[in-house]
Amino acid sequence: MTDADPARLYRTVRLIRRFEERAIALVRSGHIVGGIHPYLGQEGIAAGVCAALGDGDLVTGTHRGHGHVLAKGADPARMMAELCGRETGLNRGRGGSMHAADLSIGVLGANAIVGASPAILTGAVWAHRQRGNPVLGASFFGDGAVNEGMLLEAFNLAALWRVPVLLVCENNGYATTMPVAGAVAGTITGRAEAFGIPAVVVDGQDPEAVRQVTAAAVARMRDGGGPELVEARTYRFDAHHTFEHSVRLDYRPPQEVADGRSRDPVAIQGARLSPADRATIDAEVEATLDAAVAFALAGPEPDPAGALDHLYASGLTGRGGS
Amino acid sequence: MPRLSYRKALTRALADEMTRDEAVFLLGEDIRVGASNVTPGLLKRFGPDRVLDTPLSEQAFTSFATGAALAGMRPVVEFQIPSLLFLVFEQIVNHAHKFPMMTGGQCAVPVTYLVPGSGSRTGWAGQHSDHPYSLFAHVGIVTVVPATPADAYGLLVSAIRHDDPVVVFAPAGALEVRDDVDFATLAPVPLGRGMVRRAGDDVTVVAVGHLVHDALAVAEELADQVSVEVFDPRTLYPFDIDALVDSVSRTGRLVVIDDSNRSCGIAAEIITSVLERVPLTAPPRRVTRPDGAVLPFSPALDRAVQPGRAALAAAIHHVTKDCP
Numbered sequence: 301m302t303d304a305d306p307a308r309l310y311r312t313v314r315l316i317r318r319f320e321e322r323a324i325a326l327v328r329s330g331h332i333v334g335g336i337h338p339y340l341g342q343e344g345i346a347a348g349v350c351a352a353l354g355d356g357d358l359v360t361g362t363h364r365g366h367g368h369v370l371a372k373g374a375d376p377a378r379m380m381a382e383l384c385g386r387e388t389g390l391n392r393g394r395g396g397s398m399h400a401a402d403l404s405i406g407v408l409g410a411n412a413i414v415g416a417s418p419a420i421l422t423g424a425v426w427a428h429r430q431r432g433n434p435v436l437g438a439s440f441f442g443d444g445a446v447n448e449g450m451l452l453e454a455f456n457l458a459a460l461w462r463v464p465v466l467l468v469c470e471n472n473g474y475a476t477t478m479p480v481a482g483a484v485a486g487t488i489t490g491r492a493e494a495f496g497i498p499a500v501v502v503d504g505q506d507p508e509a510v511r512q513v514t515a516a517a518v519a520r521m522r523d524g525g526g527p528e529l530v531e532a533r534t535y536r537f538d539a540h541h542t543f544e545h546s547v548r549l550d551y552r553p554p555q556e557v558a559d560g561r562s563r564d565p566v567a568i569q570g571a572r573l574s575p576a577d578r579a580t581i582d583a584e585v586e587a588t589l590d591a592a593v594a595f596a597l598a599g600p601e602p603d604p605a606g607a608l609d610h611l612y613a614s615g616l617t618g619r620g621g622s
Numbered sequence: 623m624p625r626l627s628y629r630k631a632l633t634r635a636l637a638d639e640m641t642r643d644e645a646v647f648l649l650g651e652d653i654r655v656g657a658s659n660v661t662p663g664l665l666k667r668f669g670p671d672r673v674l675d676t677p678l679s680e681q682a683f684t685s686f687a688t689g690a691a692l693a694g695m696r697p698v699v700e701f702q703i704p705s706l707l708f709l710v711f712e713q714i715v716n717h718a719h720k721f722p723m724m725t726g727g728q729c730a731v732p733v734t735y736l737v738p739g740s741g742s743r744t745g746w747a748g749q750h751s752d753h754p755y756s757l758f759a760h761v762g763i764v765t766v767v768p769a770t771p772a773d774a775y776g777l778l779v780s781a782i783r784h785d786d787p788v789v790v791f792a793p794a795g796a797l798e799v800r801d802d803v804d805f806a807t808l809a810p811v812p813l814g815r816g817m818v819r820r821a822g823d824d825v826t827v828v829a830v831g832h833l834v835h836d837a838l839a840v841a842e843e844l845a846d847q848v849s850v851e852v853f854d855p856r857t858l859y860p861f862d863i864d865a866l867v868d869s870v871s872r873t874g875r876l877v878v879i880d881d882s883n884r885s886c887g888i889a890a891e892i893i894t895s896v897l898e899r900v901p902l903t904a905p906p907r908r909v910t911r912p913d914g915a916v917l918p919f920s921p922a923l924d925r926a927v928q929p930g931r932a933a934l935a936a937a938i939h940h941v942t943k944d945c946p
Contacts, residue, residue: 389726390726391724391725391726391728392726392727393726394723394724394725394726394727395724395725395726399724399725401724401725401728401729402728403692403725403728403729404728408689408692409721409724409725411717413712413716413717416685416713416716416717419681419682419683419684419685419686419688419689419713420685420686420688420689420692420717421689422682422686422689423685423686423687423688423689423690423691423692423693423697424689424690424692424693425689425693426686426689426690427689427690427691427692427693427694427695428693430647430671430695431693431694431695449681450681450682450685450713453677453679453681453682453683454682454685454686456677456679456682457676457677457679457682457683457686460677608723609727610722610723610725610726610727611722611723611762612722612785612786613722613727613729613730613731613732613785613786614730614784614785614786615785616764616786616814616860618762618859618860
């Protein structure tokens with residue numbers, strides 16, 4: 301996918317933005333149960349990182365994972381169907397928002413346990429390379445994850461064994477409601493540097509800046525370098541989770557939210573295109589998402605008789621519960 | 623006939639599977655030198671890419687194995703002490719076990735977790751002496767506890783070839799068992815299949831892992847008083863309930879001896895599963911560690927907490943003599 305085309309990068313951020321807005325509407329209309337963790341405002345990170353990866357490279361995401369999965373190339377229609385719990389979804393309705401995965405394009409899954417993904421990704425990239433398949437990986441995690449021991453253990457393993465994984469910290473300033481300043485002693489880049497991992501801070505609101513930083517890291521990693529860390533400074537435009545509106549959490553100053561929203565990755569990348577090109581892409585994205593929502597809502601719900609299908613890859617079945 | 627030790631049977635299974643399948647590799651702490659004495663010689667034979675010494679990073683290397691499995695490998699993770707499983711329960715249960723379902727069948731996670739020296743090793747005290755197989759059976763992870771060298775070989779081979787995560791508990795109390803074994807007869811033992819180790823008519827004793835040997839010894843001691851059938855489940859999840867029901871249908875009495883804690887332990891599950899299908903002549907008994915046990919250090923106290931032969935004999939007497 302390695303692609304410096306500004307139009308393509310714009311299309312990705314626009315697609316993620318509008319996907320999220322449509323998904324929020326589907327939460328409100330009751331078509332998506334359980335809610336979602338919107339990626340609004342952070343689109344430039346997934347888009348920029350994935351634009352610098354190859355098709356065969358691997359990605360792991362987070363509970364705020366729609367952007368990662370879409371940027372890597374998943375079908376928005378099957379993704380939306382997954383959020384709606386349909387048999388036609390990426391995971392046949394078994395994963396939902398927080399576990400959307402498409403292994404056929406190297407998306408090992410959104411992962412709902414904070415800090416869990418980097419170690420899994422490191423093992424997967426290592427295994428591919430053991431078998432002569434020179435893939436790389438990018439693992440997304442939030443600022444909250446940098447205080448998880450498992451994440452730091454993974455940094456150590458990746459550095460020690462020189463596994464080429466890009467550790468992408470999406471620092472949106474809050475772990476749910478906990479501000480970074482109240483949670484992170486030291487610095488995020490310092491966490492990586494302690495393990496001898498090169499680390500850089502980038503403006504996560506600028507998709508092109510993220511792409512360039514990633515492309516440089518990817519070039520070094522393809523050249524035999526070990527892991528690198530990118531701390532992308534960003535801002536979450538909306539709630540931690542869609543439930544937040546109903547419980548009226550109050551933890552971000554209105555001025556801060558306004559300032560954060562003023563640096564919009566869709567607008568920043570869009571400014572690099574002519575208004576006509578933008579309008580064309582916007583219309584194409586709307587058509588894609590119209591079709592995606594229609595596809596999702598038309599998909600059948602899974603047969604309750606198959607509620608335990610896929611529990612075991614080996615085909616093992618346990619006893620029923622009643 | 624050559625003597626095969628339980629421990630050497632595990633080594634042999636690892637070597638045979640690594641030879642047979644390039645996707646099999648080992649990782650764990652101090653496995654290059656074989657600190658648990660299960661992996662000696664394998665580094666020299668298979669090289670450092672297939673015998674990976676890990677830092678003390680149990681959570682990361684357990685998830686690393688999950689990732690490698692997602693990428694088509696068949697990792698075997700060795701844990702030197704059983705209590706480390708508490709540390710990586712999240713990585714095994716919440717990730718390795720759940721990925722096939724959560725992805726709608728897009729992947730398999732064929733990882734084997736090998737725990738040589740599970741349970742009490744006298745003097746290893748509170749944090750090194752647990753035997754947490756009931757926890758894994760509860761969450762639905764394939765859980766095997768071999769009792770004999772031939773089963774240690776055959777169940778480990780089957781675990782490695784299985785497409786889902788499998789925990790292999792090798793009880794400390796069985797590691798030194800040696801049997802006369804014709805190596806040519808060593809073969810995979812199917813997962814989920816129990817067996818009658820000793821035939822009897824009056825009572826069925828289900829014994830888990832090393833306790834199979836204790837149950838056989840007690841059965842011999844009591845042979846002139848009561849005819850004891852000893853059933854070795856070999857796999858705790860999935861459990862071979864059909865074979866056990868066959869046995870209990872004949873004997874009508876049931877005792878379970880199991881080296882895990884009493885409340886919510888595997889013994890309770892076994893008894894309930896039988897009672898759902900077969901009426902018993904006498905109320906069943908279980909011989910286990912106490913509720914919530916923490917193994918005390920002093921050998922005298924350690925033994926007091928272990929399910930042992932005397933307690934088993936008493937339970938057998940109870941269901942046969944007191945409830946004729």
